[in-house]
Amino acid sequence: MRWVRFDAGDASRIGRLDGDVVLPVAADRIQDVIAGRGMEPAGSELPVADLRLLAPVSPSKVLAVGQD
Helix, strand or coil: CEEEEEECCCCEEEEEEECCEEEEECCCCHHHHHCCCCCCECCCCEEHHHCEEECCCCCCCCCCCCCC
16 A cells, blocks of 8 residues: 555645555545544545645754755
8 A cells, every 4th residue: 555645726635545546535634544544535536647746744944964
């Protein structure tokens, strides 16, 4: 079973990838799925070809260190 984050037009959503379809789930973040929350279906299956897949997580901060 693979979990993906995808663009749903107005916001990103989480879904379970099964072959060439994605089943959206109730979780708002992939971290919720890892913790076992929000895994119940929240919509109908969507063809993966019609979706834009996103990076699995969206960081709240990006840290950088400058080196010479």
